[in-house]
Amino acid sequence: xxxxxxxxxxxxxxxxxxxxxxxxxxxxxxxxxxxxxxxxxxxxxxxxxxxxxxxxxxxxxxxxxxxxxxxxxxxxxxxxxxxxxxxxxxxxxxxxxxxxxxxxxxxxxxxxxxxxxxxxxxxxxxxxxxxxxxxxxxxxxxxxxxx
Numbered sequence: 001x002x003x004x005x006x007x008x009x010x011x012x013x014x015x016x017x018x019x020x021x022x023x024x025x026x027x028x029x030x031x032x033x034x035x036x037x038x039x040x041x042x043x044x045x046x047x048x049x050x051x052x053x054x055x056x057x058x059x060x061x062x063x064x065x066x067x068x069x070x071x072x073x074x075x076x077x078x079x080x081x082x083x084x085x086x087x088x089x090x091x092x093x094x095x096x097x098x099x100x101x102x103x104x105x106x107x108x109x110x111x112x113x114x115x116x117x118x119x120x121x122x123x124x125x126x127x128x129x130x131x132x133x134x135x136x137x138x139x140x141x142x143x144x145x146x147x
Contacts, residue, residue: 101109122130
């Protein structure tokens with residue numbers, strides 16, 4: 001009996017309309033979901049492209065920085081060699097300067113020169129000339145006295 005009471009020939013129409021509207025809602029939901037999935041896929045593809053570009057940029061920056069670092073290392077090595085050459089040159093100059101007279105030694109020599117006063121010294125030629133002049137003048141005086 002319950003089967004008979006459930007049977008209603010007009011109820012089918014109602015169920016059919018509900019099923020159609022339910023199917024329409026279901027297909028609308030599927031279309032909506034499908035659109036959302038496509039948008040998400042596009043977003044994911046865009047993000048992948050951005051990641052790829054960023055990775056390429058990072059790789060290019062890495063290569064550039066690596067090249068600059070190698071150049072800097074070469075420059076530093078050249079500077080080290082130059083610095084070593086400068087140190088060697090300075091050591092040579094210092095060793096040569098040790099052979100020169102010190103200021104105190106020069107001051108002592110200066111005092112001796114001032115004491116001796118070499119400007120008043122005469123050369124051998126000057127002494128000979130003076131002697132010759134004196135002898136001539138003595139001879140002239142002697143010759144005048146005898147006359």
